[in-house]
Amino acid sequence: MKILGISGSTRKDDVSGTSKLVKTVLENTDCSYELVSLRGKKIAGCIACLGCVKDNICKVQDDLVDLRAKIVEADAYVIGAPNFYSAMNATTHALLERWYQFRHQEGDTLWGKLGVAVGVGGTSGQYPADEIEKLFLYNFVETVAKVAGQGAASCFSCGYGETCKVGVPTLLYGEGVKITPDMIPDVTKQSVVIESAAAAGKLLGQRLRNGHDRMAVTQKMQQQLMSMFKESA
Numbered sequence: 640m641k642i643l644g645i646s647g648s649t650r651k652d653d654v655s656g657t658s659k660l661v662k663t664v665l666e667n668t669d670c671s672y673e674l675v676s677l678r679g680k681k682i683a684g685c686i687a688c689l690g691c692v693k694d695n696i697c698k699v700q701d702d703l704v705d706l707r708a709k710i711v712e713a714d715a716y717v718i719g720a721p722n723f724y725s726a727m728n729a730t731t732h733a734l735l736e737r738w739y740q741f742r743h744q745e746g747d748t749l750w751g752k753l754g755v756a757v758g759v760g761g762t763s764g765q766y767p768a769d770e771i772e773k774l775f776l777y778n779f780v781e782t783v784a785k786v787a788g789q790g791a792a793s794c795f796s797c798g799y800g801e802t803c804k805v806g807v808p809t810l811l812y813g814e815g816v817k818i819t820p821d822m823i824p825d826v827t828k829q830s831v832v833i834e835s836a837a838a839a840g841k842l843l844g845q846r847l848r849n850g851h852d853r854m855a856v857t858q859k860m861q862q863q864l865m866s867m868f869k870e871s872a
């Protein structure tokens with residue numbers, strides 16, 4: 640069983656809460672895994688050209704071309720994204736939009752696979768985790784767990800954090816805030832978050848090892864997607 644981890648943060652791994660949480664989930668699966676960072680990768684959003692409808696292969700030539708083979712080969716995914724404006728960041732959204740290529744006809748390349756959704760925000764990572772779950776569903780990928788943590792917003796280190804009125808330090812602590820190292824959020828110090836990432840990894844590993852039935856998962860996800868469409872129609 641092979642798991643593909645993708646960190647959608649564009650920041651360096653040593654400061655990215657998303658990268659750290661995705662790695663924690665992967666390390667706890669007891670499966671072989673690969674962690675890919677989207678930092679520095681050029682991946683455009685879907686342009687709806689329909690070039691993929693016949694063969695389920697996107698024709699846009701960018702860094703997703705090489706990543707596609709890893710996505711196809713993996714049995715499960717751990718995908719994480721930062722919270723940008725109460726949504727997942729555009730880089731991760733672009734990647735998941737392009738998973739449209741896998742959906743056509745008997746697009747069973749991804750159907751019935753499993754996933755963990757990870758989100759990290761300056762306040763909370765719940766929005767991106769929820770959105771990743773939704774985009775997983777469109778490919779009949781079951782989200783077995785979601786993990787959300789609080790990361791270090793760049794405003795703590797940009798140099799203007801103590802006076803900027805729209806910066807996270809002022810929004811969290813009020814005007815006149817004095818930034819001290821202990822107030823800068825770090826997912827690795829949030830024991831509840833790290834425990835939930837470890838539990839998510841263990842659950843994913845168990846689900847993969849204990850007779851993972853892709854057909855049954857596919858049917859369950861199809862029902863969920865149909866319900867979602869009926870509710871929103």
Ligand SMILES: Cc1cc2nc3c(=O)[nH]c(=O)nc-3n(C[C@H](O)[C@H](O)[C@H](O)COP(=O)(O)O)c2cc1C
Pocket residue numbers: 648649650654655656657658720721722723724725726759760761762763789790791792793
């Ligand atoms: C353009 C931009 C928009 C952001 N918007 C939000 C937001 O709406 N809510 C939030 O909680 N954090 C927001 N943040 C903060 C990031 O989510 C935070 O820095 C997070 O730690 C980034 O993930 P990373 O550590 O994996 O890079 C924003 C950051 C940027 C650069």
